Amino acid sequence: MIKLVILGAGNVAYHLTQAFFKSPNISVVQVYNRSIEAIHHLSKKTKITTNLKDIVVADVYIISVSDNVIPEIASKLSFKNKLVVHTAGSISIKKIKTTSNRGVFYPLQTFSKSKKVDFSTIPICIEAENEADKNLLNTLAKEISNNVHTINSEQRKQLHLAAVFTNNFVNHLYTMGQEICEQNNIPFKILLPLIKETAAKLDFLNPYQAQTGPAKRNDTKTLQKHLKIVPKNKEEIYKLLTKSIQKTYGN
Amino acid sequence: MIKLVILGAGNVAYHLTQAFFKSPNISVVQVYNRSIEAIHHLSKKTKITTNLKDIVVADVYIISVSDNVIPEIASKLSFKNKLVVHTAGSISIKKIKTTSNRGVFYPLQTFSKSKKVDFSTIPICIEAENEADKNLLNTLAKEISNNVHTINSEQRKQLHLAAVFTNNFVNHLYTMGQEICEQNNIPFKILLPLIKETAAKLDFLNPYQAQTGPAKRNDTKTLQKHLKIVPKNKEEIYKLLTKSIQKTYGN
Numbered sequence: 315m316i317k318l319v320i321l322g323a324g325n326v327a328y329h330l331t332q333a334f335f336k337s338p339n340i341s342v343v344q345v346y347n348r349s350i351e352a353i354h355h356l357s358k359k360t361k362i363t364t365n366l367k368d369i370v371v372a373d374v375y376i377i378s379v380s381d382n383v384i385p386e387i388a389s390k391l392s393f394k395n396k397l398v399v400h401t402a403g404s405i406s407i408k409k410i411k412t413t414s415n416r417g418v419f420y421p422l423q424t425f426s427k428s429k430k431v432d433f434s435t436i437p438i439c440i441e442a443e444n445e446a447d448k449n450l451l452n453t454l455a456k457e458i459s460n461n462v463h464t465i466n467s468e469q470r471k472q473l474h475l476a477a478v479f480t481n482n483f484v485n486h487l488y489t490m491g492q493e494i495c496e497q498n499n500i501p502f503k504i505l506l507p508l509i510k511e512t513a514a515k516l517d518f519l520n521p522y523q524a525q526t527g528p529a530k531r532n533d534t535k536t537l538q539k540h541l542k543i544v545p546k547n548k549e550e551i552y553k554l555l556t557k558s559i560q561k562t563y564g565n
Numbered sequence: 566m567i568k569l570v571i572l573g574a575g576n577v578a579y580h581l582t583q584a585f586f587k588s589p590n591i592s593v594v595q596v597y598n599r600s601i602e603a604i605h606h607l608s609k610k611t612k613i614t615t616n617l618k619d620i621v622v623a624d625v626y627i628i629s630v631s632d633n634v635i636p637e638i639a640s641k642l643s644f645k646n647k648l649v650v651h652t653a654g655s656i657s658i659k660k661i662k663t664t665s666n667r668g669v670f671y672p673l674q675t676f677s678k679s680k681k682v683d684f685s686t687i688p689i690c691i692e693a694e695n696e697a698d699k700n701l702l703n704t705l706a707k708e709i710s711n712n713v714h715t716i717n718s719e720q721r722k723q724l725h726l727a728a729v730f731t732n733n734f735v736n737h738l739y740t741m742g743q744e745i746c747e748q749n750n751i752p753f754k755i756l757l758p759l760i761k762e763t764a765a766k767l768d769f770l771n772p773y774q775a776q777t778g779p780a781k782r783n784d785t786k787t788l789q790k791h792l793k794i795v796p797k798n799k800e801e802i803y804k805l806l807t808k809s810i811q812k813t814y815g816n
Contacts, residue, residue, distance in 0.1 A: 381784065381786065381787065382786065404787050404790055404791070422755060422756070422758070422759055423758060423759055423762060424759060424762055424763060424766070424775075424777055426766070426770065426775065426777075428769070428770070429766060429769050429770070431762070435758050436758055437755045437758060437759075439755075461755075461758070463752075463755060465751065468749075469749050469750070469751055471790065471794060472745055472746075472748075472749040472751065472794065473745075473746070473749070473751050473755065473756075474791075475745055475791050475794060475795060476741075476742040476743075476745040476746050476751075476756060477742070477756065477759055478778055478779065478780075478791065478803075479738045479739075479741045479742045479745070479799070479803075480738055480739055480741075480742035480756050480759065480760050480763070481759050481760070481763045481777075481778065482776070482777060482778030482779075482780060482781070482810070483738050483802075483806045483810075484735045484738050484739075484760070484763055485763055485772050485775055485776050485777075486772075486776065486780075486806055486809060486810050486813070487730045487731055487734050487735050487738070488730075488731055488735075488767065488772035488775075489772040489773050489776065489813065490727075490730045490731075491727040491728070491730045491731035491772075492727075492771060492772055492773065494723055494724075494726055494727040494730070495723075495724070495727050497723075498719075498720050498723040498724070499720070500716065500720050500723065500724050500727075501714075502771070504673060504688045504690075504712075504714060504724065505673070505724075505727060505728065505731050506767055506768070507673070507674060507686050507687055507688060507712070508673055508674055508675060508688075508728055508731065508732050509731050509732070509735070509764050509767065510764050510765070511674060511675055511682070512675055512731070512732045512735055512736055512764070513760050513761050513763070513764040514761070515675070515677070515680060516739065516757055516760065517757070518679070518680050519677065519679070519680070520743060520753070521736050521737075521739035521740040521742075521743050522740050522743065524675075524677065524736055524739075525733070525736050525737065525740065526576075526675055526677075526732075526733065526736075527729055527732070527733030528655075528729065528733075529729075529733060530733070533632065535632065535633065536632065536655050539655055539722065540655070540725075540726050540729065543722060543723060543726060544726060547809075547812075548730070550805060551734075551805055551806065551809060552729075552730075554801060554802060554805055555734045555737055555802065558737060558798075558802060559733070559734075559737050561798075562737070562740065
């Protein structure tokens with residue numbers, strides 16, 4: 315039985331806590347958050363606290379809070395020979411200033427509290443500073459996911475950047491598609507099968523091979539037509555991404 | 566029984582032909598293509614030809630070729646009281662110069678010959694110039710899809726633009742994610758659950774609500790970190806999309 319304290323109650327902390335509750339080999343012995351509101355609903359299932367001085371003894375401490383608060387919270391966990399990890403994509407393992415060992419437990423997924431997630435397929439990127447800790451994190455990760463990877467801090471920073479392109483920026487392009495639809499009385503849901511197929515294709519083709527469209531085939535007539543109707547606030551993005559696709563495919 | 570001639574053998578024509586072959590109420594009486602190679606495999610199932618003078622009589626002619634060849638091919642179909650349609654997103658119904666009636670039959674999906682598609686969920690956007698033709702196209706579309714919409718030429722042009730943002734540009738961002746992964750010895754497949762969840766979320770949240778990430782929450786520390794490591798050929802795109810997200814959420 316691995317004893318766990320979870321620190322934080324944001325989207326990642328919330329879903330991690332729920333996932334670990336379901337695991338028979340993990341005991342979430344405590345959840346900390348600076349305000350009580352976000353953790354009050356957990357009081358029937360585990361100890362809760364808003365005071366870092368009351369943190370109990372456990373094997374692993376998972377800090378899942380805003381990036382800039384991680385060092386401060388870690389520094390207040392004055393245990394020895396325990397493992398303190400954070401869950402952030404772009405924060406080095408070295409930012410964890412602690413008297414215990416340190417590591418990273420980064421679930422690479424987009425979380426909203428209102429949307430259930432299936433943790434078993436979520437990649438968990440782990441990092442530790444010795445073999446024993448790596449094994450411990452590996453065991454912990456495998457309790458909730460079948461998709462565990464050892465990724466160092468430098469790679470994780472790059473992976474987080476890649477995630478910004480493929481998640482944050484992609485979602486913003488969805489928003490632009492939605493705006494164009496709404497401005498023309500077209501239901502946005504018409505685009506959903508296309509959007510899903512664009513993602514699903516990646517099981518069969520890599521995105522470089524999967525590229526289609528007027529920029530890829532250098533169809534200047536269609537590109538001109540689009541430039542005439544593209545809304546002002548999207549024109550620069552249309553031009554820049556078109557140019558980038560043309561360059562990529564040597565047009 | 567609706568008699569159909571399909572003109573073209575590209576990705577859209579290929580998948581449409583396969584879908585209509587399966588429909589018991591549709592008879593694909595002929596497939597035309599300018600070169601024989603791409604249609605030879607159909608010779609056991611229907612008539613094939615490379616000569617526009619040999620086109621047989623049918624109820625509907627579906628022209629599914631490159632945008633710029635549509636007017637030329639339509640002009641050579643010298644039938645009367647038939648229905649000639651194209652399958653293009655950004656071409657007006659008026660570009661079909663024909664002695665017959667005209668219409669549009671636009672399946673809004675990304676097609677690769679190597680990837681099977683389930684036509685039943687693909688939105689088909691139809692347009693016609695009278696009620697009878699609209700009904701005919703509606704019947705035809707419903708034979709292969711449960712997702713049929715009446716969309717006029719102006720809307721269709723805008724929808725095509727929205728599809729460029731949500732499919733072509735999105736796929737290019739996937740390619741950028743793949744490049745960043747490869748340059749850092751990270752398997753790109755780690756990103757696939759995130760990519761799919763980003764698309765799947767749209768069943769529950771609209772993309773405006775679903776936005777997350779450092780640009781949305783104006784996390785300038787992470788943005789600065791990313792600017793230090795983003796590859797040169799992706800820097801401008803990173804900056805422009807970040808700025809656009811910040812503007813959208815009033816940062």
